[in-house]
Amino acid sequence: MANFDLMRQLAKPEGGKMILLILDGLGGLPLEVDGLTELESATTPNLDRLAREGSNGLSIPIALGIEPGSGPGHLALFGYDPLFFDVGRGALEAAGAGLDLREGDVVARGNFATIDQNGLISDRRAGRISTEQGEKACASLAEITLPGVELTVKEVKEHRFAIRLRGQGLDPRILDTDPLEVGKAPLSAEPMSEAKNDPAAQHTAALINAFLEQARVKLASHHPANFANLRGFAGDPALPKFQDVYKLNAACVAVYPMYQGVSRLVGMDVIETTAHDTPLDEFQRVEANWDKYDFFFVHIKYTDSRGEDGKFAEKAAVIEQVDAALPALLDLQPDVLCVSGDHSTPAKLMSHSFHPVPTLIWAPQRHMRDRVTSFGEREALAGALGQFSATDLMPLLLAHAGRLARYGA
């Protein structure tokens, strides 16, 4: 993990301007024994030039052999060891849904469900209603009022949504209300055993039960989404913030709410995007905000999506699309441009994987040029950065930007 005490001590509020360009699930595997990976087979003249001029290596997201989820993968890239910072699922889901989280808030993941005339659950996913239906059901839930707290309800996707309670004296140590089986009645909210005598937890459970009671009424007309189960209650994970730890005024450019959410949790501003933004659109948003921030996290989703779909050529095509748009970033003359991924998603496996992720740091003032001649998994093995823990990336980037003071005399 980035040593936050050391970063707080050494990070300077001035220095070079930085771009961290993350191609989600960048790393891949060859389909055939003699084959190339997606990245190796893509035609990427711009990335190849950066790799040739700069330093290359491979990032180990969590630990050797561990396949990361997207949340932990990004926390690691930002310097937060996901094995240490246990960010509750509710917090990631809520952040992912675009709900910001402050100290004292309680969030949870919600699933719309179907209950029968006896009040027993007949479908835990409400027949996987469409996102449009989910949005309508969320709008009804948002009409619920609870004494002394502000309630926010946000659709995530299909039957999934997130809620946030904001107010005084709340505690997230609440058990899931989802009985996890059909044919059972939904559970009442109860404090966890460790918190069962805690007034804040009791108060929060009572509020959740009041919410569920009103939800039954509000959702009656939304069959099959005529009830809701809640789980993964979580508070603000209280992650150290980029401004505090790294002295960085940082912004996120990402299309998916999940990545915007994680960015918010570490103190980045989120620059508005649309769901249809191309890589070039995203880069132009960086350009439009170039003077306002020291650090830009730019997230490209579709490398991962195509990998998950098992579409090797299409994943390579996304990489080519990014490469073609890259001059828009280079024209900004960043002092540090890093291209990496949060994990590998080989089309061959149709899944995230444990494989280390090719990474380049291009920073003409400070990079050590190595003998790598193109951007790719096997070339990077010979690079100046070696194989390193993803949580060491931020100190490396700050160093390349001249933003870290000397340690000791």
Place this chain on the structure above:
Amino acid sequence: MANFDLMRQLAKPEGGKMILLILDGLGGLPLEVDGLTELESATTPNLDRLAREGSNGLSIPIALGIEPGSGPGHLALFGYDPLFFDVGRGALEAAGAGLDLREGDVVARGNFATIDQNGLISDRRAGRISTEQGEKACASLAEITLPGVELTVKEVKEHRFAIRLRGQGLDPRILDTDPLEVGKAPLSAEPMSEAKNDPAAQHTAALINAFLEQARVKLASHHPANFANLRGFAGDPALPKFQDVYKLNAACVAVYPMYQGVSRLVGMDVIETTAHDTPLDEFQRVEANWDKYDFFFVHIKYTDSRGEDGKFAEKAAVIEQVDAALPALLDLQPDVLCVSGDHSTPAKLMSHSFHPVPTLIWAPQRHMRDRVTSFGEREALAGALGQFSATDLMPLLLAHAGRLARYGA
């Protein structure tokens, strides 16, 4: 160290079948400045093919610069940081002698010694009697009876043996009875100072003293092995078990009791072998048990023995013998085949050494082919696995077998 909490959380009980083939003391050194190592000079078409197709790297057994003993070397390969899991010498010796260890047992290493007519030690190794003489002396010791405990005595080699007490209320915190100098009388067993008021330690010391008193009588006719000193009292190290941590049903195929012992301590079944098994014999024992286990640890001893003897060509010949037998393992179509060593034993040094150990992982579904063209120390430096801690090997192997769930969402 493999993060056991994480492994317990992520390891799946299903997935690919795995073989970990350990050539003891595999790593070597060139004899001449321009020379090759034992492994590099051996003709190994099968290992070279696996290296060419798979991922290569170098395993660091304990820490940079540290020369491992066989016990710690294997614990590390199995994922147990030997700096954290302090397995008493008595436990390794007993396990090595084939004594299994259960909670509550007390074991110790024994040395036959010679005492003179005044009861003073004249030879702490009893003239290094033969193993056959040692076995006879052990048979006499095994006739000793102690109240309320079951005594087991097992010859190790020459003047060395191991004992085990099994019963209620025992404590291994007992000082060595070996005075470590000739011309002195053997010591009585005493509790360690930290345990001197502990009834179980006092009881155990009394049992050991009763054992030593009877040993003097039983061994009188075995001159020069007419007495015995005991040291390294130890209990069950209570290592987490493979089944619990990795969800693996694992078996050991090894010729030497020491390696069978360490395997037992981590919860593997030990498949019966003979002292004369060749590598091919060992591989055929894997074949005979192929359907019964998920994971096979196969141990080849003689690479280390020839290295310790300083016999460079003979060590290379053992490697060639393994290579020639390898099709017997490949015919089983394992999902993961890893070839490595517990440490280096360069013939040049006639000793274990600190040098990282060449390692290949061949797992066609998931390995990243690198640019390594043959199996060897210098080639492995360019490999996809880099240099890694031996304790990370098990997570890597599980990952290559598709046996680890994703970490986080």
